[in-house]
Amino acid sequence: MTLRVRRLAAATLACVSLAGAAHAGDLPHESRVPGGIALIEIPGGDLPPTALIDARRAAVIRHDDRWLAIVGIPLATKPGSQKLRVTTGAKTVDVPFEVTDKRYREQRLTIKNERQVNPNPEDLKRIAAETERSNAALSKFTTSGTPAFALLSPVEGKRSDSYGSRRIFNGQPRNPHSGMDIAAAKGTPIHSPAAGTVVEAGTFFFNGNTLYIDHGYGLVTMYCHLDEIKVKLGDHLAAGELIGTVGATGRVTGPHLHWGVALNRAMVDPALFLDQE
Numbered sequence: 001m002t003l004r005v006r007r008l009a010a011a012t013l014a015c016v017s018l019a020g021a022a023h024a025g026d027l028p029h030e031s032r033v034p035g036g037i038a039l040i041e042i043p044g045g046d047l048p049p050t051a052l053i054d055a056r057r058a059a060v061i062r063h064d065d066r067w068l069a070i071v072g073i074p075l076a077t078k079p080g081s082q083k084l085r086v087t088t089g090a091k092t093v094d095v096p097f098e099v100t101d102k103r104y105r106e107q108r109l110t111i112k113n114e115r116q117v118n119p120n121p122e123d124l125k126r127i128a129a130e131t132e133r134s135n136a137a138l139s140k141f142t143t144s145g146t147p148a149f150a151l152l153s154p155v156e157g158k159r160s161d162s163y164g165s166r167r168i169f170n171g172q173p174r175n176p177h178s179g180m181d182i183a184a185a186k187g188t189p190i191h192s193p194a195a196g197t198v199v200e201a202g203t204f205f206f207n208g209n210t211l212y213i214d215h216g217y218g219l220v221t222m223y224c225h226l227d228e229i230k231v232k233l234g235d236h237l238a239a240g241e242l243i244g245t246v247g248a249t250g251r252v253t254g255p256h257l258h259w260g261v262a263l264n265r266a267m268v269d270p271a272l273f274l275d276q277e
């Protein structure tokens, strides 16, 4: 039995109808490392428990007749013991879990536009405002609809495995790579990987033409360097809907889609949501 079939079969058998609870059609792959995902069985009764990781709400679903927290582990997490704070009614308990080390590669890139490596004071003001907008989009936690934790690939193309790479731009260390780059020609259509709502869209200093989709339960995806954005703020999208086209806007070395996936505000490895056969 293939992994895909096994996962679908498990999900089909496991989904029970319970008012007020979220159901997963499918689950992401688990990887308890910085930038990964932990699937943690948690205690709870008839009502859904809530789970907090570093005071941030994590997704909780009913799966296989038990409560399961789907926890994004931030890339900056130090390996070792972590805990999830679980509350059911008036009762709160800590559920411990271990995060193991993962060594990510180093990536050296050359950017022609020096201002995109060392922005001027005006640029820094703009970047600060855009960071606030980005954080607001990534902080969404909506609970309507059915959560989708298995995603379609948003674009056809060669996927990089550079998630987590420590990045050196023009010889200077910068933030690690927090998403997946998918190389494709300018104009290649990009599709929504799951149902969701457009919660932010605009032209950003580093990320170029960018949009954010809220899929619910703390799962938010972002799309950067687009040539054209084909949706607008507030649009409700079905899985597979056209959202834009691949471009080379912002800080890039060539046309590609930068795809980011946030879970409880942690940018995790997008590959964990895709079929990996």
Ligand SMILES: [Zn+2]
Binding pocket: 177, 179, 180, 181, 257, 258, 259
């Ligand atoms: Zn990227």
